[in-house]
Amino acid sequence: MDKLTSDNKLMASVDLKNWANLSRSVLNGIVGDYLEKEHNPLAIDMAFYQQNIPLLLDDTLAQQVLQGSGSVKAEKALSNKIIVLIHGLTNLETIWDLKPDSLGGESEGESSSNGRSSDDDEALSEKDNYGRRLQEEFGFTPFYLRYNTGLSIKDNGQKLTRLLSELIEAYPIPVEEIVLMGFSMGGLLIRSAQKLAQDAEADWLSLLSNCYYIGTPHEGSPLEKFGHLTSSIVRYIPRDYISHWADWIDVRSQGIQDLKDGLLHLNKEKRGADSDDPYEQSVRCGSFTAHAQHHFISGSLSANKNSLLNKYFGDSLVRHTSANPISAPEDSKQAHFNGIPHVPLAHSEKVYQQINQWFREHPDHIDLKFYEVREATKKQQMVQRVAQGLSNQEIISGSLDLLALAYDHTVDAVEKVHGAIADEPYSVLRKVPLIKDVTLPIEDSHKDILNTIYFSLKAGGKLAHKGAKVLGGKHSKENESEDK
Known part of the structure; x- marks a missing residue:
């Protein structure tokens, strides 16, 4: 029974390692260019x-x-x-x-x-x-x-x-x-x-x-050709709250696009x-x-x-x-x-x-x-060979950076949809001479409020990226040297 339990633990360990490596390779395939550019430890x-x-x-x-x-x-x-x-x-x-x-x-x-x-x-x-x-x-x-x-x-x-x-x-x-x-x-x-x-x-x-x-x-x-075609069609739809989804479709690595x-x-x-x-x-x-x-x-x-x-x-x-x-x-x-x-x-x-x-x-x-x-x-003395793996700190750092990236794109999408929908009634009111002068200050005030809200939300994303870099240790230092 003890041997069976031990074997099960070993198999679980092997499967977990394999799953982690496969997950990392999938992430690299989808956003690998971003990972390398940002020195993300998952690259x-x-x-x-x-x-x-x-x-x-x-x-x-x-x-x-x-x-x-x-x-x-x-x-x-x-x-x-x-x-x-x-x-x-x-x-x-x-x-x-x-x-x-x-x-x-x-x-x-x-x-x-x-x-x-x-x-x-x-x-x-x-x-x-x-x-x-x-x-x-x-x-x-x-x-x-x-x-x-x-x-x-x-x-x-x-x-x-x-x-x-x-x-x-x-x-x-x-x-x-x-x-x-x-x-x-x-x-x-x-x-x-x-x-x-x-x-x-x-x-x-x-x-x-x-x-x-x-x-x-x-x-x-043909699959990537279809993705490219879909992105192009969506981008040319003359409604911002629809055409912005092309940016989401284009969130795929250069390797895929090639x-x-x-x-x-x-x-x-x-x-x-x-x-x-x-x-x-x-x-x-x-x-x-x-x-x-x-x-x-x-x-x-x-x-x-x-x-x-x-x-x-x-x-x-x-x-x-x-x-x-x-x-x-x-x-x-x-x-x-x-x-x-x-x-x-x-x-x-x-x-x-x-x-x-x-x-x-x-x-x-x-x-x-x-x-x-x-x-x-x-x-000769055996060469020390260590299986390739990431520390918990590197995994958390890399994952946080990717979550922050997804957050950035989500906030961007919501801002564009919100702005495009909110602009439609104002665009109609601007064409009415008697109401135009009244609606312009209200529109400007509305835009100021929206800009303040989304500026704060985007600041949260930047803070998450910085936190990921700090957790990444050596990766953050490489980023700092590049920023200089």
Whole structure:
């Protein structure tokens, strides 16, 4: 009975940690640009993660990877070939974990932890996913990226480019091959990083051999296009108490808004006089590295390939034509899976079998080499690895700041509605010559009262923001230095 109680407590602890991390990733996806701008402690810093712990890219990297390698033999944990897996909007790196009961993601009798039982950190390392399988079957060392998905694609692309350079520098042996794999927004990040690395002549780009884009909205997502259209229509309604709701619709991160057109915005930067075709421009925008092989994977809601559901909604978020863009290089490879919706594409047995087949077809000009684990390395002091988590103070600080933001928008909305409705009778009375002179002082007095009330309410919001910064400690100091 005691053991059962202990196991239940452990599972509750694991679930709570997972829920907290997922909630934080969702918040970052929705308002991540605001979180970073305000140095809110809930903002996620881009890093490679292993067992829910960020890897430090320094001379201890080998020890960190070896400690978290789980059942992978130490001699096979680090090779000269690496694969970087990049999740999508509001996700964590756990999106890659294969789920035996998920739609399209059956692992044919295997459990997601391969039947192993261990503590919560070790259980995370034993999860079955694309990266782990590619390590076991082809020797590629997997690195899982976690990042703030609310930032613009360009900003995250710049961060990824720098992080890859730092990884190559910190890696214990020379890296000779890199494979990038992105799910949904992660695929756009891969393309953005390639473009920025090409412009900056980053060393890692020459090592890139293959790119995988899984359910990526290269030419935009219909859901975000609908959101943008709705906002535009509402904003043009000639009544302030209606049009202001467009501001609420637009309270979504730049990362989400970038999904409207995928990477077609690069065409505007590269548009030439010879062609106005966006797809031709996209081909020449430089975001598909010429010497690398590019692979595109798409899914759909219905198993019936001729279904109207598939035609209009694709995999629920991305249409087939966007996931398999016309702008793809001529020698690229494509695969489509009817009946596998958007999210399961990241952890599907069927999708992995296709990836596995493509890996077997890769030209293999580079011999696989492994980091030599010496006895001295094994006896080195263990690197202290702490699971990524926020203190109670940081959680309260970040939450208070977000509540204050919601309060600000609410007060703004009420003020606009109140003002617009109150102005309507006065606008009619102003047109009556005999009453006009009498109503003007009353109108001015009414406006003064309203301004005083809403000024006081907004002051309360500012006070809440300041309180959040004080609670945030180091975050508040960063804000103060920027204000100066």
